Amino acid sequence: MAAAFHQRIQEALLDERLQTALYAATGRLMDKRKSGVTAQQCPDYQELRAHAHLIKRHTMENLDYYLELLARKVEEHGGKVAWCRDAGEVQTFVGTLAKERGIRVAVKSKSMLSEEVALNEALERYGVEPVETDLGEFIIQLAGERPFHILAPAMHKTRQQVADLFQEKLGGKREEEIEKQTRIARTVLRRRFLEAGLGISGANFLIAESGAVVVVENEGNARLATSCPPVHVAVAGIEKVIPRAADLALFLPLLGRSATGQPLTSYTSFLSGPRRAGDLDGPEEFYLVLVDNGRSRILADREKRQTLYCIRCGACLNICPVFRKIGGHSYPGTYSGPIGAILTPQALGISHEPELPFASSLCGACAEVCPVKIDIPKILLELRSEVRKTETRERRWNFEKLGFGVWAWLMRRPRLFELVGTAMLELLPAAGPLLKPWTEWRDFPHPPPKTFRQLWRARKAGA
Amino acid sequence: MAAREHILHKVRTALGRSAGQPPAEAPPAWLRVPEAGRERRVRAMLERFHGKTRRTWSPDEARDYVAGVVRGRRAVASPHPLLEQLGILALPEVQAVSGRPEDVRDACAGADIGITTAEYGLADTGALVVMASAAESRLVSLLPGLHLAVLPIDRLLTGLDELLTLLPDPAAVSSSMVLIGGPSKTADIEQILTLGVHGPTEIELVLV
Numbered sequence: 001m002a003a004a005f006h007q008r009i010q011e012a013l014l015d016e017r018l019q020t021a022l023y024a025a026t027g028r029l030m031d032k033r034k035s036g037v038t039a040q041q042c043p044d045y046q047e048l049r050a051h052a053h054l055i056k057r058h059t060m061e062n063l064d065y066y067l068e069l070l071a072r073k074v075e076e077h078g079g080k081v082a083w084c085r086d087a088g089e090v091q092t093f094v095g096t097l098a099k100e101r102g103i104r105v106a107v108k109s110k111s112m113l114s115e116e117v118a119l120n121e122a123l124e125r126y127g128v129e130p131v132e133t134d135l136g137e138f139i140i141q142l143a144g145e146r147p148f149h150i151l152a153p154a155m156h157k158t159r160q161q162v163a164d165l166f167q168e169k170l171g172g173k174r175e176e177e178i179e180k181q182t183r184i185a186r187t188v189l190r191r192r193f194l195e196a197g198l199g200i201s202g203a204n205f206l207i208a209e210s211g212a213v214v215v216v217e218n219e220g221n222a223r224l225a226t227s228c229p230p231v232h233v234a235v236a237g238i239e240k241v242i243p244r245a246a247d248l249a250l251f252l253p254l255l256g257r258s259a260t261g262q263p264l265t266s267y268t269s270f271l272s273g274p275r276r277a278g279d280l281d282g283p284e285e286f287y288l289v290l291v292d293n294g295r296s297r298i299l300a301d302r303e304k305r306q307t308l309y310c311i312r313c314g315a316c317l318n319i320c321p322v323f324r325k326i327g328g329h330s331y332p333g334t335y336s337g338p339i340g341a342i343l344t345p346q347a348l349g350i351s352h353e354p355e356l357p358f359a360s361s362l363c364g365a366c367a368e369v370c371p372v373k374i375d376i377p378k379i380l381l382e383l384r385s386e387v388r389k390t391e392t393r394e395r396r397w398n399f400e401k402l403g404f405g406v407w408a409w410l411m412r413r414p415r416l417f418e419l420v421g422t423a424m425l426e427l428l429p430a431a432g433p434l435l436k437p438w439t440e441w442r443d444f445p446h447p448p449p450k451t452f453r454q455l456w457r458a459r460k461a462g463a
Numbered sequence: 464m465a466a467r468e469h470i471l472h473k474v475r476t477a478l479g480r481s482a483g484q485p486p487a488e489a490p491p492a493w494l495r496v497p498e499a500g501r502e503r504r505v506r507a508m509l510e511r512f513h514g515k516t517r518r519t520w521s522p523d524e525a526r527d528y529v530a531g532v533v534r535g536r537r538a539v540a541s542p543h544p545l546l547e548q549l550g551i552l553a554l555p556e557v558q559a560v561s562g563r564p565e566d567v568r569d570a571c572a573g574a575d576i577g578i579t580t581a582e583y584g585l586a587d588t589g590a591l592v593v594m595a596s597a598a599e600s601r602l603v604s605l606l607p608g609l610h611l612a613v614l615p616i617d618r619l620l621t622g623l624d625e626l627l628t629l630l631p632d633p634a635a636v637s638s639s640m641v642l643i644g645g646p647s648k649t650a651d652i653e654q655i656l657t658l659g660v661h662g663p664t665e666i667e668l669v670l671v
Binding site for chain 2: 021024025028029044048051054055058061062063064065066067068071073077081083084085089133134135136139152153154155157158159162178179181182185186189190193194207209210211212218219220221223224226227228230238243244245246247248249250252253260262263264265266267268269270271272273274275276278279280281282284290292296297299300
């Protein structure tokens with residue numbers, strides 16, 4: 001497993017085009033966020049973060065209550081709730097529903113959860129064609145890839161690559177202008193919206209007290225997917241619930257500003273159940289698919305539970321020095337970046353990719369930008385310690401442990417320590433080849449000409 | 464049912480809670496409604512709205528302005544009493560949507576302009592609040608390339624905080640409330656902004 005992880009990282013680092021695209025795109029997103037959270041733009045920003053953290057904590061600590069309230073309210077508005085323990089149950093539920101209704105085409109708006117549970121592949125098995133309609137997701141689907149970034153799934157593609165892809169998959173003239181490419185996608189997808197029997201959306205928030213699904217977007221594809229087809233299915237993780245509509249006054253600006261620097265995105269839909277009697281348009285049927293898929297396991301750990309507070313703004317990805325080099329496709333699992341590095345090991349088990357929690361410099365930038373104040377570095381450290389605990393039990397002897405043992409032994413013998421230390425100054429330059437695995441990617445600091453003890457003695461003699 | 468009970472059981476076990484146990488007291492909602500007179504709200508709305516704006520002073524002026532915008536183009540409108548009163552539904556280019564949802568959809572798909580009302584305006588972000596009902600459609604503001612919204616001036620709120628103070632549960636009023644903060648846009652290719660990817664390329668506000 002670890003070898004594949006390293007292999008993917010290696011490939012990403014050597015891909016020059018990817019490095020350029022990645023650096024530029026994350027940089028732009030970082031700038032947008034920065035301009036959105038300035039003291040002038042958002043004077044209460046730090047207080048908003050602290051309060052959002054409190055509300056998320058309260059909701060998670062009383063999650064069973066809010067889930068039951070949410071389900072009851074959805075049903076009061078004429079919607080139905082499907083509880084799914086794992087990916088298989090989501091696939092079966094949505095697939096069977098589509099099959100029973102004789103649906104051939106499903107239009108989808110962006111949902112990371114649907115990636116997580118491999119819903120598209122499942123729909124195909126049920127004879128339903130899933131059509132991704134978010135422009136980035138549409139590109140990714142045509143390319144047969146998985147999202148690179150939770151917010152900007154096609155971040156790694158240049159306009160030239162999109163031009164080639166559109167020409168190959170959609171036919172027609174090759175267009176390198178982004179505006180024309182967008183026009184092509186609009187035309188192709190408009191037809192699909194009008195013919196689809198099913199619209200599938202994700203959810204940014206679930207409002208317990210209202211039984212409502214809140215979807216935040218800029219393109220309008222989520223509005224189309226939830227208004228055009230006769231059936232709307234919203235898929236959401238159980239951690240998406242917040243108590244009241246009033247809490248959106250906190251979460252919407254935090255999400256918009258952290259993601260793209262917008263105080264409010266182009267469209268925020270607040271949807272509760274199917275269309276009501278007399279309504280001009282809207283779906284006839286509404287289903288909320290509530291998914292656990294490992295989340296209740298994460299909830300059990302009091303400290304690491306805060307992983308579930310995440311509102312998927314993507315700010316931690318853009319600012320992460322590791323993500324900005326290795327990119328989204330290097331990470332195992334659906335979610336990349338710092339949040340992926342703590343979510344994936346907890347949801348799939350640390351043995352899924354034991355190296356993952358170590359792929360971080362612990363610089364703390366992610367915690368600093370997180371709009372709900374998730375302490376990502378701390379959770380990474382805890383996961384590292386869990387990985388190491390299982391390893392020492394498995395390994396017969398441990399090189400690192402031995403090294404520290406020798407060092408501790410030397411430290412207790414000052415004279416011997418000094419002798420070895422001085423000898424190391426002479427020996428280190430000669431040890432070059434031995435240190436290759438380290439120095440291949442990093443500069444080895446030059447050892448000082450004199451040891452600390454030598455300097456100290458010289459200083460005392462001088463004074 | 465088995466899955467529901469199973470998930471709730473796992474959640475309760477993880478939290479050390481029992482079935483039917485009331486929740487701890489929730490932290491208060493964060494709602495900050497600033498004081499702002501009507502003129503200030505109007506000025507902020509006109510300044511922050513992400514499209515063309517027109518302030519009108521009489522019903523006739525509003526109707527004439529809309530007539531000028533739709534001239535020579537195909538327009539659909541929601542059958543809203545306000546649009547009726549203003550005489551907008553009687554304009555020759557304007558078709559009020561009606562019938563089955565499929566008919567509404569097809570009419571909208573073939574139109575250049577969609578005319579709706581807005582329930583509220585949010586002055587701090589320049590956003591519109593549109594609520595679906597028997598008189599207000601979801602698709603009129605979405606399928607045509609230009610969305611023109613008519614908003615009575617007394618419906619201008621300071622912002623989202625005031626909206627949610629006024630309407631603590633939007634689901635009690637409508638199955639679909641949409642906050643429209645700007646035209647349809649994307650930056651999915653190279654993070655470069657492009658307008659009108661799926662919804663309207665332009666939005667226009669007529670204050671009455």
